[in-house]
Amino acid sequence: MQLYNKYNKEQLIKQLHDEDFTRTTISFYRYVRISDPQIFRDELYREWFSLNCFGRIYVAREGINAQMSVPTANLDAFLEQLNSREQLKNMPIKYAVEDNGKSFYKLTIKVRPKIVADGLDDQAFDVTNVGRHLSATEFHEQIGKPDVLVVDMRNHYESEIGHFEGAICPEADTFREEIDLVVEQLKEEKERKILLYCTGGVRCEKASAYLKHHGFQDVNQLHGGIIEYAQQIKRLNLKSKFVGKNFVFDERLGESINGEVIAHCHQCGKKCDAHTNCANNLCHILFIQCAECASHFQGCCSEECKEVLHAPVEERDLYVQAFQRKFGNRKAFRKGFSQKIKKLDLRYE
Template structure:
């Protein structure tokens, strides 16, 4: 059994570039795979490996400037959910495109998973799912607002177009592991929204700690690795991935005539042409021969 660690931490790296090489080397030396993003605002990513390997990488990260308080969430995996280890330099560790947003300055009120049900059941609370449309499509909290965004960068424009809907409401927000809510709650505070809350540890922590019989979660939770989705108790969900468009697919989706493994699904059949599908088929043949690793959801 392998350990998957999802992590993020907002801190100031004056120059993240020199951190890249040593971080990649410690991960590779310990057989750890996944993706880690470094930016001036901090670190974000998901990695998988043995217990000792994960501990070694986490110890290295905690020794980085300002990362002593690093928090992370763990879940099990029976097989390695990543093909390789990548450490990338980015402008943002989660892209919102709002240069004035700084979670280190202020964020919404953290709500523990045990207290989340009571908050979102209150009549004066509006619940907003800050994730992307394909993630929300396989699971969300009962009654949550779906912004219909294709990327997190679209969220500020959606808020500006819809903010009047939430006048006089307390706003509760959630995402997979918490990082998007760090930025979205800071953004709403800057827009004059006073009562902003977010689920501490995100959906993953809720699914880990709240018993299924008490849960208000409906469906599966999309994750950015080869497992594709998780459900209560952080058990594997029922979804696979279309390796053409990277959207999650339920078992019944893979029975549809539009589905061809590694090539197309009913959602993306019209998005690619014959030349694209020829490339995808060749890639899938390489995967079948063991020459390539089928890409997890966050790998390009």
């Protein structure tokens, strides 16, 4: 069988919305030795394709990191398949807090050097010497204590729409950038109790080991991340100390944890926590946009990008060249930094 998707995005999204059954959004990860990631990947693709699973999965020699959408009727069969593999047996599964069943529209499994792009040399420190795992209730009870520092190990565009009360939220654009930023920012706090958290827990595994390597004495991490915390707090009928929305890396782009909106539209400043990508694919910046601005700017981050969106085909090369001269490449549009949402005079450079 073909071990990759053969339809375009528009076809796949239409097929998803035409489905007459429910899906369940789940996530899981595990650091485990995989001797041949490519063979492992191909086997998983065959199995999960046969169950009509969608998702984004990374496989590496160090393990697996998966966010998936599984037909609810096939969920038991999917979990049985996981348990049939020694590397994936008894996998802790995290279920989405808000789930419309439209989180993914295709199955993508990629072989990567690492399951999280951290840019670290794993030979330089003991990656197995991780922090103490705290349950949701243990983490909940520690928040707000005077001797405790709560640190958000996610990127700034994630923490901007939701975070734990009093958390330190570094303005970092990547996980690799953030790890060093946290070490530097907290270098005088190595005796304090540190509580790390992220979306599902996988980033904290590496981050906690890195902090301990740099001399931090009391490093703790939220087991299962924000997703598990939200489920447990709801089950125990406790008031959430996570405020706002949890950013997720799928079509939903976020799930509300306590119903509050703490972010603002990057264009007009109105309260809003809806992320979108600029409709001008030359830009494609991830930013927050309210419904009114989305209508006015036609999904773009600026009037200039709206102009590019409607430029005649024969003129688009001029805009491409202007963007390249000004920014070099698309990475210059740092994800979600509101100061980047500004007018760009591209035509007269």
